[in-house]
Amino acid sequence: EPEVTQTPSHQVTQMGQEVILRCVPISNHLYFYWYRQILGQKVEFLVSFYNNEISEKSEIFDDQFSVERPDGSNFTLKIRSTKLEDSAMYFCASSESLDRPAKNIQYFGAGTRLSVL
Amino acid sequence: AQSVTQLDSQVPVFEEAPVELRCNYSSSVSVYLFWYVQYPNQGLQLLLKYLSGSTLVKGINGFEAEFNKSQTSFHLRKPSVHISDTAEYFCAVSVVMDTGRRALTFGSGTRLQVQP
Numbered sequence: 001e002p003e004v005t006q007t008p009s010h011q012v013t014q015m016g017q018e019v020i021l022r023c024v025p026i027s028n029h030l031y032f033y034w035y036r037q038i039l040g041q042k043v044e045f046l047v048s049f050y051n052n053e054i055s056e057k058s059e060i061f062d063d064q065f066s067v068e069r070p071d072g073s074n075f076t077l078k079i080r081s082t083k084l085e086d087s088a089m090y091f092c093a094s095s096e097s098l099d100r101p102a103k104n105i106q107y108f109g110a111g112t113r114l115s116v117l
Numbered sequence: 118a119q120s121v122t123q124l125d126s127q128v129p130v131f132e133e134a135p136v137e138l139r140c141n142y143s144s145s146v147s148v149y150l151f152w153y154v155q156y157p158n159q160g161l162q163l164l165l166k167y168l169s170g171s172t173l174v175k176g177i178n179g180f181e182a183e184f185n186k187s188q189t190s191f192h193l194r195k196p197s198v199h200i201s202d203t204a205e206y207f208c209a210v211s212v213v214m215d216t217g218r219r220a221l222t223f224g225s226g227t228r229l230q231v232q233p
Contacts, residue, residue: 006160033221043161043207043223056220091160093221104149104168104211106221110160 002026004109006092012115013082021077021112023092032075033093033106034067036060043091049075082116089113119143119212123224131232132200138193138227140208149211150191151221152182156204164206167191178202203231 005024013019025032034046048055049067066078075094079086089111097103122141130136142148152164165176172184182193191208208224 035221035223042225043209045220045222048220093161104219105151105163105166107163108153108161 004092004094004107006090006109006112008112009110010113010115012117015084015116016081019079019082019114021079021090021092021114023075023077023109024073025075025092025094026107027073029094029096029107031055031095031097032067032069033095034077035091035093035108036088037091037111038085038088046077079114082114084116087114087116119148119210119222121208121210121222121224123206123208123227125227126225127228127230129230129232130198133197135196136194136198136202136229138206138208138229140191140193140224142189142191142208142210147213149219150182150184151209151211152176152180152191152193153207153209153223154178154204155207155226161207164193198229198231200231200233202229204229 004026007022011019032049035043036046037043045058047057047061047067064080068076091111092109093106095104095106120143124139150167153161154164155161164180165174165182167174167184175181180195182191184191205226205228207226210222211219213219
């Protein structure tokens, strides 16, 4: 069964450093998402991406964050200068469509745990 | 803004007992409803979904949920739980944003702890 894959599973970085989290969405999906889950808190929407541009973004997704689809398979989340409060589990998701009900289902990767020291 | 409320942060239950995990959402037209499960140290896995049609939906691992529009609820049930059902369960709602596009909003999660 096709799945969303994320690498690395765990990323440790120093405060102020740049990190890139990588995701390979399901191959025929067109919509891509990033979510984060701070330890013990709810899953929060960060950004959605379609046709090489951001569709929606939350208040969390400030200028420190950026997303990119550098090639036909990868979807990346970059944090330019990490802060302690960026420590969280980051989930990538993809869906075939955004609006058609049966195609709107988002499938999630296993996540990347980011630890900022 | 749309909100999703999971009233119980933790639900302890004995093996083979029935369980209900509660989820309520703020009223909106055209909602799609989902339950995701997160096993320890794993990602989110889709358990079941309501898009339209029958209000009782069945998912994987013997779980089912009922969409109740009048009560704006989408409670998750299982008649007999196993130890392996121990996990965090998230209710999520897909709603139309101001831009006309849909976004997924999650509840805070319910930890199901199945005891022998």
